[in-house]
Amino acid sequence: MEYVAGVDIGNSSTEVALFGRSADGADGEFVSSALYRTTGLKGTKKNVPGVVNALSRAAETAGIEVSEIDRVLLNEAAPVIGDVAMETITETVITESTMIGHDPSTPGGVGLGRGIGVEITADPEEFATEEPVVFLVPETVDFAAAAATISEWAEAGFEIAGAIVQRDDAVLIDNRTDVEIPIVDEVAGLEKVPRGQPTAIEVAPSSTGKTIDELSNPYGIATVFDLSPEETQKIIPVARALVGNKSAVVIETPQGDVEERTIPAGDLEIVDERGNTTDVPVDDGADRIMEAVMDSWPVADVRGESGSNIGGMLNRARASMAEVTGQPVDAIEIRDIMAVDTLVPQQVEGSVAEEHSTESAVALAAMVKTQQLPMDQIAAGLEAELDTEVLIQGIEANMAVLGSLTTPGTDHPLAILDLGGGSTDAAYMDEQRAIDSIHLSGAGDMVTMMIDSELGIEDRDLAEAIKKHPAAKIEDLYRVREEDGTVSFLDESVEPELFGRTVLLEDDGGMRAVPIDASVEEIRRTRRRAKRKVFVANAERALNLITPTESIRRLPFVVMVGRSALDFEIPELVSEAMAEYGIVCGRANVRSELGPRNAVATGLVLSHVGSGSYLDFEIPTDLSTALERTTA
Amino acid sequence: MSGCRGPIEGDDDLPRVQVWIAGDREPDLLAGIEHGLEEEGVPWVVHEAEGEGVSLAYEASRASRGTSRSSIHPN
Numbered sequence: 001m002e003y004v005a006g007v008d009i010g011n012s013s014t015e016v017a018l019f020g021r022s023a024d025g026a027d028g029e030f031v032s033s034a035l036y037r038t039t040g041l042k043g044t045k046k047n048v049p050g051v052v053n054a055l056s057r058a059a060e061t062a063g064i065e066v067s068e069i070d071r072v073l074l075n076e077a078a079p080v081i082g083d084v085a086m087e088t089i090t091e092t093v094i095t096e097s098t099m100i101g102h103d104p105s106t107p108g109g110v111g112l113g114r115g116i117g118v119e120i121t122a123d124p125e126e127f128a129t130e131e132p133v134v135f136l137v138p139e140t141v142d143f144a145a146a147a148a149t150i151s152e153w154a155e156a157g158f159e160i161a162g163a164i165v166q167r168d169d170a171v172l173i174d175n176r177t178d179v180e181i182p183i184v185d186e187v188a189g190l191e192k193v194p195r196g197q198p199t200a201i202e203v204a205p206s207s208t209g210k211t212i213d214e215l216s217n218p219y220g221i222a223t224v225f226d227l228s229p230e231e232t233q234k235i236i237p238v239a240r241a242l243v244g245n246k247s248a249v250v251i252e253t254p255q256g257d258v259e260e261r262t263i264p265a266g267d268l269e270i271v272d273e274r275g276n277t278t279d280v281p282v283d284d285g286a287d288r289i290m291e292a293v294m295d296s297w298p299v300a301d302v303r304g305e306s307g308s309n310i311g312g313m314l315n316r317a318r319a320s321m322a323e324v325t326g327q328p329v330d331a332i333e334i335r336d337i338m339a340v341d342t343l344v345p346q347q348v349e350g351s352v353a354e355e356h357s358t359e360s361a362v363a364l365a366a367m368v369k370t371q372q373l374p375m376d377q378i379a380a381g382l383e384a385e386l387d388t389e390v391l392i393q394g395i396e397a398n399m400a401v402l403g404s405l406t407t408p409g410t411d412h413p414l415a416i417l418d419l420g421g422g423s424t425d426a427a428y429m430d431e432q433r434a435i436d437s438i439h440l441s442g443a444g445d446m447v448t449m450m451i452d453s454e455l456g457i458e459d460r461d462l463a464e465a466i467k468k469h470p471a472a473k474i475e476d477l478y479r480v481r482e483e484d485g486t487v488s489f490l491d492e493s494v495e496p497e498l499f500g501r502t503v504l505l506e507d508d509g510g511m512r513a514v515p516i517d518a519s520v521e522e523i524r525r526t527r528r529r530a531k532r533k534v535f536v537a538n539a540e541r542a543l544n545l546i547t548p549t550e551s552i553r554r555l556p557f558v559v560m561v562g563r564s565a566l567d568f569e570i571p572e573l574v575s576e577a578m579a580e581y582g583i584v585c586g587r588a589n590v591r592s593e594l595g596p597r598n599a600v601a602t603g604l605v606l607s608h609v610g611s612g613s614y615l616d617f618e619i620p621t622d623l624s625t626a627l628e629r630t631t632a
Numbered sequence: 633m634s635g636c637r638g639p640i641e642g643d644d645d646l647p648r649v650q651v652w653i654a655g656d657r658e659p660d661l662l663a664g665i666e667h668g669l670e671e672e673g674v675p676w677v678v679h680e681a682e683g684e685g686v687s688l689a690y691e692a693s694r695a696s697r698g699t700s701r702s703s704i705h706p707n
Binding site for chain 1: 667670671672673
C-alpha cells in the first residue's frame with residue numbers, strides 16, 4: 001500500500017486526511033483522519049510539530065507507523081490573518097455625587113422615598129420633623145443600632161423616607177425595624193454622598209422580577225424633584241443609567257451633573273484599489289464604517305489613527321504578518337474591516353458605588369494580507385523531520401471546494417462558507433469548475449470578543465466557553481433548567497458549589513459555573529446576537545461578493561465548513577438567514593462522515609489521487625496540476 | 633427573619649439550611665453565619681448536637697430537605 005496524507009494547517013487546528021491505495025493505484029480509500037492544534041502562528045515553521053503530531057495520530061488510527069506515509073500534501077495556506085479590537089465611543093461621567101445606581105443583590109424594604117440626606121449618628125434635635133429624612137449609614141454603625149435609630153426617629157415624629165447603607169446590611173436593618181422604607185446597601189463610597197441634599201431612593205419589590213420604574217424614568221425623577229422641562233432634559237443620562245436596576249438613589253445637588261460624553265475614537269482611512277481614500281470617524285458607528293468599506297471594495301488598505309485602539313490593532317496585525325513573511329511592515333495590507341455596533345458595561349466615572357452604565361462601542365475585525373506565506377519552509381521542515389516527500393499541493397480555497405463536494409447532495413456550481421476563528425472565507429466553483437475565493441475579517445474570535453465585552457466578563461477563556469456551550473440554570477442539586485425552558489432531572493447530584501448557579505453545559509457532560517451576574521436568558525441573547533451580527537452578516541457579505549451575478553439568490557448550493565461550522569447554533573443561524581433567499585445552505589458532511597471538518601485535507605488528497613468515487617466529475621487540470629510542482 | 637432555633641414546628645415545610653452546633657457554648661461564628669443567611673434571605677434552622685464535625689455535617693445533610701448543610705464544632 002501507498003499512503004498519501006493531505007494536511008491543512010489552519011489558524012487554530014491542523015487537520016489530516018490519510019489515504020491508502022494499492023501499489024498499482026487501482027484501489028484506494030481514506031483510512032483515517034486526525035486533528036491537532038496548530039503549533040505557532042499559521043504559515044510559520046513552528047507549525048511543523050503540530051503537523052507531525054496530527055500525522056502520527058492519523059497513522060496510529062490507520063494502524064501504521066508515521067514513517068510509512070509516502071507523501072505529505074500541504075495546502076498553500078491563504079496568506080491572511082485576522083485581529084480584533086473594541087473601541088468604546090461613549091462614557092458616562094458624574095461630576096458630583098448625584099446618582100447611585102448600582103444593583104446590590106439584597107436591598108431592603110420596598111418603594112420610593114424622598115428626603116434630606118442625614119448621617120444616622122446625627123442629633124435629631126438639630127432637624128425639623130417636617131422634612132422627610134433619608135439616613136446615611138456608614139460601616140462603623142452596626143445594623144441593629146441603625147435599625148434602632150430609625151425606629152427612634154420615627155417615634156419622635158420624623159418621616160423616614162429611606163436609608164443608604166455602606167455595608168451589606170439592608171435586609172438585616174429592614175428586619176429589625178417596623179418602619180417600612182426602601183434601603184439601598186453596599187454603597188462603598190458613602191462618604192462621597194452629599195449630606196443635606198434632596199435624595200430620592202427606590203427599591204423594586206423583591207421576588208417579582210420587576211425593576212425600578214420611577215428613578216429610571218426621566219419624568220419620574222422630574223416628579224420626585226419637581227424639575228423644569230430644561231432640568232428634565234439634563235437628567236436623561238441619569239434615568240438611562242438606572243434602567244434595569246432593582247434599586248437606585250438619585251441626589252439633587254447644586255452643581256451635580258451626569259453627562260454622557262462621546263469619546264473621540266479616531267478615524268479610519270479606507271483606501272480602494274484605485275487609490276481613492278475615504279475617512280470615517282470610528283464614533284460614527286458600524287453602519288457608516290461598513291458602508292464606506294463596501295463603497296471602497298475591493299479595499300487596498302486601511303489605516304487607523306495612531307493612539308486609538310483601532311490604530312493599535314491594525315499596527316499589531318501588520319507587525320504579526322510582517323514577522324511571519326519577513327516582509328517590511330509597509331508592504332502588509334489590511335484588505336478588509338468588519339465593524340459591529342455593540343453596547344458594553346463600563347464603570348461610571350466619578351461613581352460612589354461602582355455603578356456601571358451601558359456605553360456604545362464599536363467592535364472591529366481586520367483582515368491582513370500579504371503575497372504569500374512561506375509554506376516552503378514548513379515543507380522543508382517536515383521533510384527533515386519525517387524523511388518523506390512533501391508537496392505543496394494546492395490553494396486552500398480550491399481544496400476546500402473539492403473536499404466540500406464530497407458532501408452528499410451537493411453539486412457544482414457551489415459556494416462554500418469557511419467559518420473560521422479569524423476569518424470568514426468564501427469560495428465559488430462555477431459551471432466550468434473554475435474557482436474564485438475571498439477572505440473577510442470577522443469570525444469566531446470577534447464573537448468571543450463581543451460576548452466578553454457585552455457581558456463585562458474580562459475573561460477571554462470564559463467568553464470562549466460561553467460562545468461554545470449552551471447555558472442552563474441549576475435549580476437544585478438534581479434539576480437543571482435548560483435555555484429553552486426544558487427541565488432535566490439528574491440521576492446523580494451536581495457538585496454542591498453549582499447549586500443555584502448559571503452553568504455552561506459542556507460537550508463531555510460536564511458543567512462549568514458562569515461567575516458573572518447575568519441570567520441564562522441574558523447570556524443566550526448576548527451570545528446569539530453576537531453570532532448573528534458577525535456570522536450572518538459576513539455570510540451575506542461574502543456570498544454577495546463571491547457570486548458572479550452579485551445576487552446570492554442565484555446560488556444553488558451553499559455549504560458551510562470550518563471550525564465555527566461545528567458550533568451548535570451558528571450553522572442554524574446562517575441557514576435560517578439564507579433560507580430567506582431560497583438557497584440550500586447547510587453544514588458540510590465531508591466524505592459523508594466528517595461533518596464540516598477536514599474539507600481542505602480531503603480536497604488535497606482528491607486533487608492528488610483523482611476523484612475516484614468521491615466526486616462525480618473529473619477534477620479540472622488546473623486543480624490537480626499542482627502535482628507537477630517541485631518538491632520543497 | 634427566616635431563622636429558627638430548636639425543633640421546627642411540625643407543619644413547617646420550608647427547606648432550610650441545617651446548622652448543627654456541637655459543644656456547650658455557641659461559637660461566635662454562629663452569629664455571623666446567621667446574619668449572612670438572613671441578609672441573603674435563606675431560611676435556616678439551628679440545632680444543638682453532639683459528635684464530630686464531619687459526621688455531624690453528614691447527619692445534618694440527611695436531615696435537610698434543602699440539601700444544604702453545615703455543622704459547627706468547637707474544635
